[in-house]
Structures are given as C-alpha cells and as structure tokens.
Amino acid sequence: MIYVKHSLEGSDAAVLVAVYFIWLKLALIVALSLLFSCFTTPLLAILFTVGLYIVGLYVQELRNLPVEVMNPAMAAFTRWLSYLLPNLRIQRAGPGRARASGSRRTDPAKHAVRVIYCAIVLTAAAAVFSRKNLK
Amino acid sequence: MRRVGVVALNTFREAVRDRVLYNLVFFALLMMAAAIAVGQISIGIEQTVIVSLGLSAISVMGLLISVFIGVALVSKEMDKRTLYALLAKPVRRWEFLLGKFAGLVLTLAVNTAAMALGCCW
Secondary structure, eight states: OHHHHSSOOGGGHHHHHHHHHHHHHHHHHHHHHHHHHHHSOHHHHHHHHHHHHHHHHTHHHHHTSOGGGSOHHHHHHHHHHHHHSOOOOOOOOOHHHHHHHHHHHTOHHHHHHHHHHHHHHHHHHHHHHHHOOOO | OHHHHHHHHHHHHHHHTOHHHHHHHHHHHHHHHHHHHHHHTSSSOHHHHHHHHHHHHHHHHHHHHHHHHHHHHHHHHHHTTHHHHHHTSSOOHHHHHHHHHHHHHHHHHHHHHHHHHHHHO
C-alpha cells in the first residue's frame, strides 16, 4: 500500500484489524486440527479440518436457508447446525468497505465468540487426549 | 503454567526451523507483490484490489500452515515416540496440548505479522 499510495492513512488501520481477525480464525483452525489429530489419522484430520473450514465459511447461508419450503425438522436441524459450527467468514477490509462495515468487524461480541469457541474446542481436545490410549 | 510455556517455546522453535513455513510465507509475499500488477490493470479500485488480495494471501497461507503443521504437532510426536519421553516427565497431557497450541499460535502471529507488513508495504 505504501508502494502505491506513498503514505498510510488512518483508515488503513482497518487492514490490521482484519489481520487480527484472520489470526483469531487461524487459532480456531489450529484448535480444530489438534482436536481431530487426537483421535484420527493425520490424513483424516486434515480432511476433517478443511471440510469444517469450508462449511464454516457458509454458516450464514446455512442459517438463512429458505426454511418455509423445507421440512420443519430439516429447518430446525440446519439452524441448530449453523449455531454449532464456527462462523469463519471474515468481512474483507478495504478503503471503501472499512467505513461501511467497520463497526461490524470490530464487534467485541464476534471476538468473544471466537475466543470462547476456541477454548471449548481446546477443552474437548484435552479431554480426548487425556483418555487416549498411547500404548 | 511454566511447563506450558516451555512446550510452547519448543514448538515455536521447531516450527520456525521448518522450511515449508518460509516457502509459504515467501509465496504469500509473492502474491502480494503480484497484487500491485493486478491493481494496475484495475480501474479506480487499485487499493481495494491490493488489500483484498493481500488479506486473501494471508488467509490462505495461514490456513495451509495451521492445518498442516497443526495436524502434525501431535501425530509427529507419537510417530517419533518423543511423546513417551515427554509424558514420562511431570507434564500433564492437557499441558502438553495447550503448549503445542500456544506454540503454533505464536508462530502464526509472527507469520501473519510478517505478511501484514508485506501487505502494508
């Protein structure tokens, strides 16, 4: 950005906020990969983690499925699933979008949800690893 | 907590010695440099293209690092049988796991910071 603009502005700090949220997302992925690697083979753990990452990108779509044309049980299941899975989509930062969606991106609730989710996954991983038979 | 810190520090040292890590960071920086060329052929949204491509590079490379190194953290220790020597010491299993997690998260923090610097530059 400095190469192109020859200077940095205050609004460019939104990029650093986006990088922080990417880092939080990566921490969550590490926790998930640790959880899966505790009870499966490395290849399966990679597949599970990548699969969960891809599903995590579309959690919002899963929540907003057209429930009126679906079976009520299926609608309840997809809604339940969307709350269970982590939301891994990040709003892209940019000079225009920074002002438009800045308040949403810096939402402390979103930050807290990721940290709590990470703690829960790590606790589950520790529980599985503690009971694992290493013989 | 000290034991978690020791495991985390050793995980960090082990990760930064990995050549794959440097290759991935290099490709991320290369992608950001390419963003300048892509930005120049876009009309009026040069800066948006550069930021968007830079953040995508950080996200994709970070994902590759976290998945591949994250999965190998525990399984490699079990394959090489170094885990048994470690757990024979007064280290609880959850402390080992938390240390591994903290070490890789620290590595990712350094990596994303380096890539963010590349994006801002």
